[in-house]
Amino acid sequence: MTDCEPTSTRNLDRYGNAPLPWSRARAVLAADTPTVDLTFFVATVRPDGRPHSAGVGAVWVDDALYFVGGPGTRRSRNLEAxxxxxxxxxxxxxxxxxxxxxxxxxxxxxxxxxxxxxxxxGWPAEATGDALTAPFSAPSAGPPPWHLYQLTLRRAVGVASEEPHGATCWEFARG
Structure with a gap:
């Protein structure tokens, strides 16, 4: 489990709205993963410095975000480096x-x-040692087994599309 309380909050809103509380984002992540069909995208850095983005299956558990990647995928190779x-x-x-x-x-x-x-x-994942397997995954995931990753949160930015509106940056401890 990680300490998931921001160490600082900065209001990015230009329309007079109050800063958004981190608890709002945290509550929706906890309530909606894994049962709501959400599309997460992970952006990594290639060895030559160019960006790479890919859709991932992600879940919020015990105040941490986890996602998967096949060992041969570009995202996994980028994260290793x-x-x-x-x-x-x-x-x-x-x-x-x-x-x-x-x-x-x-x-x-x-x-x-x-x-x-x-x-x-709804994804029939099974643990096989230190990796996950299943009868299927996203076509871009490569063959099983799939690695599990945990994000150590450093910064988050939220922009509300429903009341109360606002835009906020939250910074988290560096561990």
Whole structure:
């Protein structure tokens, strides 16, 4: 589990709205993953410095974001060389970008627990040692097994598309 309380909050709104509370984003992430059909995109950095983005299956569990990637995928190879990444998602009433470092989770108990969470959302994932397997995944995921990654949150930006409106940047401890 991670400490998921911001160390600072900065209002980005130009229309007089108050800063958004981090608890709003956190509550929607907790309520809607994995059961709501959300599309998460992870942005990583290629070895030559160019960006790479890909859709990922992500879940918010115990105040942390987890996602998967096949070991041969560009995102996994990029994260192995440079863990810095950003993940974006459109939530109910809030567009959210999460930034930080993603590291592979190899603890078999954590992998098994996350497989359970993915199953509860409809993806029939199974833990096989320190990786996940399933009869299917996204066509771009490559063949199983798939690695599990956890984002260490450093910064988040939320822009509300429903009342109360606003735009806010939250900074988190560097660990």
């Amino acid at each position: 440079n863990p810095a990444c950003g993940i974006s998602v459109r939530l109910r009433g809030l567009d959210l970008v999460l930034e930080g470092d993603a590291h592979r989770i190899t603890d078999v108990d954590t992998v098994a627990r996350l497989a359970e969470v993915y199953r509860s959302g």
